[in-house]
Structures are given as structure tokens and as C-alpha cells.
Amino acid sequence: MSLKISNTVKGKTAVLRIAGEVDMFSSPQARNAIMELVKQRVPKVIVDLGEVSYMDSSGVATLIEGLQLCHKYNGNLVVAGLRDNVREVFELTRLDKIFQIFQDVETAKANG
Amino acid sequence: MSLKISNTVKGKTAVLRIAGEVDMFSSPQARNAIMELVKQRVPKVIVDLGEVSYMDSSGVATLIEGLQLCHKYNGNLVVAGLRDNVREVFELTRLDKIFQIFQDVETAKANG
Amino acid sequence: MTKIIVLNLTSDPPLLSVMRAAVSKVCEIAGFDALDTSKIILAIDEACSNIIRHAYKGKGGQSIRITCKIKPTKLEFILEDEGEPADVKKIKSRPLDEIRPGGLGVYIITSVMDKVIYADGMEAGNRLVMQKSIPKDKK
Amino acid sequence: MTKIIVLNLTSDPPLLSVMRAAVSKVCEIAGFDALDTSKIILAIDEACSNIIRHAYKGKGGQSIRITCKIKPTKLEFILEDEGEPADVKKIKSRPLDEIRPGGLGVYIITSVMDKVIYADGMEAGNRLVMQKSIPKDKK
Ligand SMILES: Nc1ncnc2c1ncn2[C@@H]1O[C@H](COP(=O)(O)OP(=O)(O)O)[C@@H](O)[C@H]1O
Ligand SMILES: Nc1ncnc2c1ncn2[C@@H]1O[C@H](COP(=O)(O)OP(=O)(O)O)[C@@H](O)[C@H]1O
Numbered sequence: 497m498s499l500k501i502s503n504t505v506k507g508k509t510a511v512l513r514i515a516g517e518v519d520m521f522s523s524p525q526a527r528n529a530i531m532e533l534v535k536q537r538v539p540k541v542i543v544d545l546g547e548v549s550y551m552d553s554s555g556v557a558t559l560i561e562g563l564q565l566c567h568k569y570n571g572n573l574v575v576a577g578l579r580d581n582v583r584e585v586f587e588l589t590r591l592d593k594i595f596q597i598f599q600d601v602e603t604a605k606a607n608g
Numbered sequence: 609m610s611l612k613i614s615n616t617v618k619g620k621t622a623v624l625r626i627a628g629e630v631d632m633f634s635s636p637q638a639r640n641a642i643m644e645l646v647k648q649r650v651p652k653v654i655v656d657l658g659e660v661s662y663m664d665s666s667g668v669a670t671l672i673e674g675l676q677l678c679h680k681y682n683g684n685l686v687v688a689g690l691r692d693n694v695r696e697v698f699e700l701t702r703l704d705k706i707f708q709i710f711q712d713v714e715t716a717k718a719n720g
Numbered sequence: 721m722t723k724i725i726v727l728n729l730t731s732d733p734p735l736l737s738v739m740r741a742a743v744s745k746v747c748e749i750a751g752f753d754a755l756d757t758s759k760i761i762l763a764i765d766e767a768c769s770n771i772i773r774h775a776y777k778g779k780g781g782q783s784i785r786i787t788c789k790i791k792p793t794k795l796e797f798i799l800e801d802e803g804e805p806a807d808v809k810k811i812k813s814r815p816l817d818e819i820r821p822g823g824l825g826v827y828i829i830t831s832v833m834d835k836v837i838y839a840d841g842m843e844a845g846n847r848l849v850m851q852k853s854i855p856k857d858k859k
Numbered sequence: 860m861t862k863i864i865v866l867n868l869t870s871d872p873p874l875l876s877v878m879r880a881a882v883s884k885v886c887e888i889a890g891f892d893a894l895d896t897s898k899i900i901l902a903i904d905e906a907c908s909n910i911i912r913h914a915y916k917g918k919g920g921q922s923i924r925i926t927c928k929i930k931p932t933k934l935e936f937i938l939e940d941e942g943e944p945a946d947v948k949k950i951k952s953r954p955l956d957e958i959r960p961g962g963l964g965v966y967i968i969t970s971v972m973d974k975v976i977y978a979d980g981m982e983a984g985n986r987l988v989m990q991k992s993i994p995k996d997k998k
Contacts, residue, residue, distance in 0.1 A: 497748060497749070497873070497876060517876060517879075519872070519875055519876070519904060519908070520872045520875060520904075520908040520911065520912075521872030521873050521875060521876075550879065550897075550900075552904050552905060552908065553905055553908075553961075553963040553964050553967060554908065556963060557960035557961045557963070558960065560958060560959065560960045561960040564958075564959075564960075580893075580894065580897075581893075581894070581897035581898075581901075584894065584897060584898060584901075585901060585967075588898070588901075588967055588970055589955065589963050589966065589967065590955050594958055609734070609737055609887060609888070629737060629740075631736055631737070631765060631769070632733045632736060632765075632769040632772065632773075633733030633734050633736060633737075662740065662761075664762060664765050664766060664769065665766055665769075665822075665824040665825050665828060666769065668824060669821035669822045669824070670821065672819060672820065672821045673821040676819075676820075676821075692754075692755065692758075693754075693755070693758035693759075693762075696755065696758060696759060696762075697762060697828075700759070700762075700828060700831055700832070701816065701824050701827065701828065702816050706819055721919075721920070723869060723871055723873070723874060724867075724869055725866070725867065725868055725869075725874060725877055726865075726866070726867035727864070727865070727866050727867075728863075728864065728865035728866075728867075729864055730862060730863055730864075732862055734862070734888055735862060735864060735888070737884045737887075737888070738864055738881050738884040738885055738888070740884075741880040741881055741883060741884045742866070742877050742880055742881040744880060745876045745877040745879075745880045748876075749873055749874070749876070749877070780860075781860070
């Protein structure tokens with residue numbers, strides 16, 4: 497099924513809200529949305545995963561790609577609102593050490 | 609999967625709370641619980657379906673059986689808290705005309 | 721292009737929940753809304769319950785094969801079992817106004833689906849084809 | 860008694876959601892808790908994605924057969940495809956500290972499951988067997 501994606505850019509920060517199941521089928525959609533923000537060289541991208549009920553390694557790969565591109569222009573990409581099963585994917589693949597993971601978007605805005 | 613079933617009898621009214629998916633596999637469990645109340649000739653049985661995420665015709669059959677047995681001793685059996693898909697089963701089979709259906713347990717207690 | 725999903729279960733009632741979860745997603749992919757999806761799940765569940773109860777007389781471990789075909793304009797389900805071939809004339813619902821427990825499954829199946837065909841004169845097993853049109857305003 | 864559920868999908872990514880819904884219920888019936896269930900779903904999803912990507916090179920409409928065996932002490936999944944037989948030596952994950960997009964599927968599969976066996980030397984197609992023990996304190 498397709499994802500629902502929306503974003504708000506305010507000053508140096510963009511919040512990208514993704515809703516749905518991020519898998520091999522839908523992750524290209526998430527990738528497009530991230531690439532758009534990266535092209536604009538947004539300094540801080542907060543990816544809100546609060547409404548993501550499932551994420552596989554293709555979703556995680558998309559986020560790694562976004563993070564690496566952000567780092568190239570000294571920007572950052574952080575994730576927020578992870579549900580237990582989504583957090584588990586980050587822990588399983590040790591990516592909880594690479595990504596800044598925040599409880600929710602507000603905390604992500606206030607920090608880093 | 610098994611149902612979670614509990615009940616509270618207070619004066620002339622019993623509230624039977626059922627949680628889970630009521631189907632061919634699990635409906636005998638619901639039947640046992642209803643039969644227990646019917647044997648005690650409880651005047652008013654309120655079946656709380658608020659936590660029932662699915663019900664098929666075997667669940668409905670169980671409720672019809674309970675209703676008919678209650679009527680035999682001049683008692684009544686009503687249902688409350690139906691989710692849309694469960695209500696649909698009652699409408700599809702025209703049983704919304706046979707059963708008193710209440711929004712929630714409180715309304716069921718106050719009425720009839 | 722038609723997408724095909726085949727689910728093979730044994731005739732064990734606890735497995736019906738696996739069928740319902742799969743059929744739910746099939747309906748979503750086909751473009752049905754939540755209410756239609758719940759009605760289709762119910763119809764397939766009633767048909768599977770009938771196979772367990774009538775074709776297999778409650779015996780577990782027997783094959784139930786559910787083929788889901790997602791076509792551009794309709795969703796088709798084919799249910800096949802290896803139980804005793806039914807006398808198709810006898811597969812019918814009770815009159816709705818004769819209130820009694822049971823006897824509602826076939827009524828539900830035929831109310832929900834647009835087309836319901838029980839194969840007649842099978843040498844072995846049974847085959848039930850059910851179709852439902854996909855609403856045109858699907859997203 | 861072993862309960863067997865077979866799901867046959869075509870190699871079309873939108874259908875993976877049907878597989879996940881079915882596997883979720885299979886795990887629940889086997890007695891796994893929510894966290895283990897989500898990890899098992901992930902592992903099977905990664906294995907199916909790899910079949911689509913590597914065995915079928917992205918081609919849709921090809922067969923993926925998922926057999927789930929619920930045994931008293933373990934859950935077993937057998938994935939069979941009709942794609943090009945893999946060079947099993949090459950199926951391995953990247954080192955985790957080499958951060959780059961991709962290359963995590965096999966790592967996830969082997970971390971989650973207790974036993975993972977890619978059949979070697981197949982004449983045609985591929986066969987992957989995965990097992991996970993069922994926790995003893997299951998309800
Ligand atoms: N798959 C089937 N095989 C054989 N007979 C069936 C099958 N499905 C239904 N029937 C017959 O049709 C009747 C009506 O079925 P149904 O409406 O589901 O009610 P119930 O199963 O509660 O009797 C059944 O009693 C049975 O005689
Ligand atoms: N089902 C398969 N058939 C053939 N090769 C495979 C299969 N699964 C994995 N591989 C090989 O193992 C490698 C690692 O797979 P994986 O960890 O899932 O990462 P990715 O698929 O992102 O490369 C793949 O690049 C591929 O060469």
C-alpha cells in the first residue's frame with residue numbers, strides 16, 4: 497500500500513511525516529520525499545515515524561542514504577516517534593548508534 | 609485465538625464482557641459463558657461487545673440461543689458497544705430487529 | 721494485470737484467523753473500503769466454516785485452498801476442498817424470519833458477494849467461486 | 860500436531876503486505892509475543908524481498924511459495940521460488956560497521972531466526988528453510 501507523506505519546512509528545520517508500512521514497495525516513495533528536502537539542503541530534517549506501523553531494511557536504507565547526503569552539506573537527519581517494532585529494526589541493525597532517535601517531533605526540535 | 613471473557617452480576621443485571629474474535633473456533637467459549645448466566649436465570653444479560661473485533665454467524669447464533677433461553681424465563685439479553693463491522697453482521701442478517709442494541713453498557717443498563 | 725494469491729490451510733478452526741488477516745489485505749489492495757472489506761472477510765469465513773463443518777464434518781488436518789484473484793474490475797475467490805462432494809441443491813439459507821441459531825452462513829455469502837457459484841457434479845471435493853466488483857471510485 | 864499453512868504469492872511487492880498479515884497471525888497462534896512476532900515478520904519479509912530482487916531480478920508475476928509449519932516446539936518457514944538458483948556462498952550480509960544503504964536483509968534474517976538454511980546445488984529455483992523456537996512460557 498502507498499504511504500501518506502507530508503512535510504512542513506520552517507526556518508532551518510523540516511518535519512517529514514510518513515504514515516503507513518514502509519517496505520520494498522513503498523520505500524521509493526519515502527526516498528523521493530527525503531531527496532526533495534536534501535536537494536534544498538535543509539539543515540535539519542526530522543523524519544516523523546509515529547504513524548509508521550512497519551519498516552523493513554529498504555526503509556532503513558532510505559534513511560541511511562538521506563543521513564549521508566545531509567552530512568555532506570553539514571546538515572542532519574534525525575528520526576522521531578518510533579513505535580516498538582520500528583525501533584527494534586534500528587536496534588537489530590545497530591543503527592540506533594548512527595541515528596539520533598527522539599521520542600517525538602517536539603523533543604527532536606528542541607535538541608541537536 | 610481464545611476469547612477473553614469476564615462478567616459482573618449485580619442485582620438483576622449481568623454484564624458479560626467478551627474480547628477478541630468470535631468465530632467458529634472461539635464461539636463455544638462465548639456460549640459457555642452465556643449458558644452459565646442463563647442457568648442462573650439472570651433477568652437481564654448485557655453482552656458487552658466493545659472489545660469484539662470480529663464476529664461471524666456462529667457468534668450471532670450463540671447470541672440468538674441465549675436470547676431465546678432468556679425469553680423462556682421472561683428474562684432478556686441485549687448487546688452493547690458494537691463496532692461498525694460487528695453491527696454490520698446484525699444488519700446483514702436482520703437481527704438488529706430482534707436484538708436490543710445499545711451504544712454502550714451504561715445506556716443498556718439505563719434502558720429496557 | 722491479475723494478481724494471484726493462494727492460501728492453503730488445513731481444516732482447523734484456529735487457522736481461520738490467518739485467512740481473515742490475509743483476505744483483509746487482499747481487499748485493501750483491491751481497493752475496497754473498510755466496511756466492504758469486513759463483509760468480504762465475513763463471507764469467506766462463513767464459506768470456510770461451512771467446508772470444515774459440512775464437507776469435512778469437523779475433521780481437522782484436511783485441505784482448504786483459497787485462491788484470490790485481484791483483477792482490474794473485480795475480486796474473485798475460489799475455494800476448493802477435498803471433502804465429500806455436496807448436493808448443491810441443499811446448500812441454501814433458512815428463511816430469515818425463522819429465528820433460530822445457525823443457518824445464516826449461506827445467506828451472508830450470497831448477500832455480500834455479487835456472484836456465488838457452487839460447482840455441481842464434482843467427482844471429488846468441492847469448488848466454490850465468489851466474485852465481487854471493485855468500486856470504480858477506488859483510489 | 861503440526862499445523863501447516865501455505866501461502867503462494869507472485870513476486871509483486873504490493874503483495875508482501877498480505878504475507879505479513881498472514882505471518883503475523885501464524886506467529887500469534889504459535890505463541891510468540893508481539894515483539895518476537897514483529898521480528899519474525901521482518902525476517903520473512905526480507906527473505907521475500909531478496910527473492911524478488913535477486914532470484915527474480917525484479918520481475919513480477921513469478922511464484923513465491925511460503926510454507927509455515929507450526930510445530931509444538933518451533934515455527935518453521937520454507938520459502939521456495941522458481942528463480943535462478945543462487946550461489947549460496949554469496950548470500951551474506953555486509954559488515955555492520957560499514958554504514959551504507961542496503962546489505963542488511965541477510966543479517967536481519969540470521970539474527971532473528973534460530974536456524975537459516977539456504978539449499979545449495981538446486982537444479983532449478985531456490986529453497987530457504989528458517990526455524991524459530993517457540994518460547995516455553997507461551998500461553
Ligand atoms: N460447503 C458445504 N458443503 C456441504 N453442504 C453445505 C456447505 N455449505 C452449506 N451447506 C448446506 O447448506 C446449509 C446452510 O448452510 P448455512 O447457511 O451456512 O447454515 P449452517 O451451516 O449453520 O447450517 C447447511 O446446513 C448445509 O446443509
Ligand atoms: N534469495 C537470494 N537469491 C540470490 N542472492 C541473494 C538472495 N538473498 C541474498 N542474496 C545475496 O546476498 C546479498 C546480501 O543480501 P542482503 O543482506 O539482503 O542485502 P541486499 O539485498 O540489500 O544486497 C545480496 O546482495 C545478494 O547478492
